[in-house]
Amino acid sequence: MTSAPRGGSRIVRTPDDHTLPTEAITFDPQETHTLFGALVADLARKGVLALHLASVADGLDAPMRDAFHRDLARVLATGPARDLPVEHRPPAPTPDGPGTVGTALPGAGPSPTPAARTAAGLAPPWDFGRMSIDGPNAAGKTTLMLGLAHALGMPGLDTGPTYRAVAAHAIPQGIPPTDLAHHLTIVIRPGLAQRLLWRGIDIRDDDLFGPRAGANIGHVAGDPYWREAIRDLHAHICAQHRDIVVVGRDVAPTLLSDATLNVFLTADLPVRHTRRELQWAHHPERPVHVDALTERDLATRAWIAEHRPQAHRLDLDTTTLRIDQVLDTVVHSIPG
Numbered sequence: 001m002t003s004a005p006r007g008g009s010r011i012v013r014t015p016d017d018h019t020l021p022t023e024a025i026t027f028d029p030q031e032t033h034t035l036f037g038a039l040v041a042d043l044a045r046k047g048v049l050a051l052h053l054a055s056v057a058d059g060l061d062a063p064m065r066d067a068f069h070r071d072l073a074r075v076l077a078t079g080p081a082r083d084l085p086v087e088h089r090p091p092a093p094t095p096d097g098p099g100t101v102g103t104a105l106p107g108a109g110p111s112p113t114p115a116a117r118t119a120a121g122l123a124p125p126w127d128f129g130r131m132s133i134d135g136p137n138a139a140g141k142t143t144l145m146l147g148l149a150h151a152l153g154m155p156g157l158d159t160g161p162t163y164r165a166v167a168a169h170a171i172p173q174g175i176p177p178t179d180l181a182h183h184l185t186i187v188i189r190p191g192l193a194q195r196l197l198w199r200g201i202d203i204r205d206d207d208l209f210g211p212r213a214g215a216n217i218g219h220v221a222g223d224p225y226w227r228e229a230i231r232d233l234h235a236h237i238c239a240q241h242r243d244i245v246v247v248g249r250d251v252a253p254t255l256l257s258d259a260t261l262n263v264f265l266t267a268d269l270p271v272r273h274t275r276r277e278l279q280w281a282h283h284p285e286r287p288v289h290v291d292a293l294t295e296r297d298l299a300t301r302a303w304i305a306e307h308r309p310q311a312h313r314l315d316l317d318t319t320t321l322r323i324d325q326v327l328d329t330v331v332h333s334i335p336g
């Protein structure tokens with residue numbers, strides 16, 4: 001299949017050794033050099049600090065890391081960001097430090113301003129703004145979010161797992177929608193995968209994709225009270241971030257109607273089905289469930305087309321695109 005990743009999956013270890021999903025970031029080693037060259041050039045043009053670029057390379061194996069640093073050094077030597085320092089590891093965010101934002105985590109607070117973050121060496125001097133990624137299941141939304149978040153040093157919020165957490169925990173425990181924020185904590189940090197905690201304890205992926213979640217997810221997604229409670233929780237997080245990437249099914253119309261970029265991502269149904277099959281190849285207990293575009297997907301797509309100016313929207317069919325090509329296309333579509 002042409003759209004299948006050719007380079008194989010790699011585990012990417014983030015600075016605090018949090019491991020991103022193996023399937024999240026896939027590179028074709030043959031094309032690594034040009035991939036990084038193009039990506040780095042574009043990011044450098046936009047003034048991203050080298051330390052964030054360097055963090056992309058932290059988990060790569062040696063040849064790929066070398067290729068990345070060669071590209072980075074070349075771009076920094078010749079490009080607009082040549083005066084910026086090259087550091088190879090960003091300071092690891094601490095649980096209550098300025099890189100952490102949660103909803104109910106003790107000590108968590110709003111992001112500092114970009115200027116304060118730049119002064120602390122934590123963030124790019126350039127705001128990417130808020131970006132949304134909507135689309136049907138297995139279109140590659142979460143993968144794109146992780147790529148953008150990791151490459152740009154931005155926090156990423158995946159809204160789907162909140163629906164799953166409600167289905168796995170709140171519904172079986174009889175928690176009403178109005179109490180959700182007392183029980184569920186969402187922690188997002190620049191460049192790192194998000195954490196969901198139920199009453200302070202990390203929720204395992206096996207719970208999010210387990211039979212209880214599967215049995216209740218349809219009810220949660222179809223219940224306007226739950227949708228409102230979940231949306232409020234996510235809106236609270238979005239309000240704390242000037243730059244963030246948010247993934248879901250209706251993020252553009254309900255959460256980020258004035259985003260820097262609203263992306264609608266899709267791919268043909270058989271391709272999405274194959275992607276999910278590959279993704280769950282080592283999890284035979286997880287159902288491979290891929291739908292045609294739902295009414296909600298179509299409504300979101302239509303909303304973006306109707307309400308967002310051309311510079312702020314991207315409708316991308318990824319059927320024949322590799323992950324790195326999707327990431328590259330989106331990075332090049334960020335206005336500014």
Ligand SMILES: Nc1ncnc2c1ncn2[C@@H]1O[C@H](COP(=O)(O)OP(=O)(O)O)[C@@H](O)[C@H]1O
Nearest residue numbers: 003023138139140141142143275279321322323
């Ligand atoms: N462009 C692509 N080509 C091939 N595989 C992809 C592509 N984008 C994502 N994938 C793979 O497809 C699977 C589903 O992607 P995911 O990001 O979880 O989709 P979504 O969040 O839209 O449900 C993952 O295993 C991912 O690695």
Ligand SMILES: Nc1ccn([C@H]2C[C@H](O)[C@@H](COP(=O)(O)OP(=O)(O)O)O2)c(=O)n1
Nearest residue numbers: 137138159160161163164217221248249250
């Ligand atoms: N913004 C959102 C995010 C997810 N949902 C729904 C859609 C799915 O049924 C569940 C789980 O989301 P998830 O992102 O895991 O979806 P898939 O497994 O890709 O179908 O939540 C939603 O209705 N609105």
